[in-house]
Amino acid sequence: MAYSRSAPEILHGVSLQVAPRKMTAIIGPNACGKSTLLKACGRVLAAHSGDVFLNGRAVSAYGSKEFARIIGLLPQSATAPDGITVADLVARGRYPHQNLLHQWTGDDEAAVARALQRTHTSELAKEPVTALSGGQRQRVWIAMVLAQQTDILLLDEPTTFLDLAHQLDVLDLCRELVDEYGTTIVAVLHDLNQAGRYCDEIIAMHDGKILAHGSPEDVITADLVHRVFGVSCRVIPDPESGTPLVVPLMQRNID
Secondary structure, X not given: OOOOOOOOOOOOXXXXXXXXXXXXXXXXXXXXXXXXXXXXXXOOOXXXXXXXXXXXXXXHHOOHHHHHOOEEEEOOOOOOOOOOEHHHXXXXXXXXXXXXXXXXXXXXXXXXXXXXXXXXXXXXXXOEHHHOOHHHHHHHHHHHHHHOOOOEEEEEOOOOOOOHHHHHHHHHHHHHHHHHHOOEEEEEXXXXXXXXXXXXXXXXXXXOEEEEEEOHHHHOOHHHHHHHHOOOEEEEEOOOXXXXXXXXXXXXXXX
């Protein structure tokens, strides 16, 4: 799979099924194809061969608004129009629900307010997006996707630019969406310990291929971490959650 027919192949022989109403993390080193896989699922990129299916239909068969009412995608590097306020940007998440017969309603207003509240950005509603810090902007983009109110969320590095407290806020929110609302979430994550603690399934990638797909306990092992990242480590139970905890070995101990 590649961006165009003249571009090099990025994904090789990828085949997987995402578990519904679960949170799945895609992990792997930089440039291994994680974002490409997510973009293919979100219909941003088209495959040279094969297809991506949603509810038994190829994603290419959906109309744009119909697809956007089912799947929300937060890309890695989102850009906002100059001068747009936080409230106006988040309101754009309601676009798939608008048509000539259904204009802006109280339900749309409530969805925007709820998304701002859940991402702790309500106090920023009147601020221009360009005036925000990187962490604030990331939370606002997440709010826009939440306002879209889709059954499936595709999140490409949603904790980028966030400090630890806000990383945990975002991941706690993801778990709430899965556990209380049955949302299906697929997220590219770099922190293996957060992936192990918060996710039901892990997809491990390397060099455009899927090396493992399963529960955190089955995927996050010392052998796989070394194969994927070239890092020697121990994997022990997290004392707080019991999930796999990766402890890298000190280089002098390896030598």
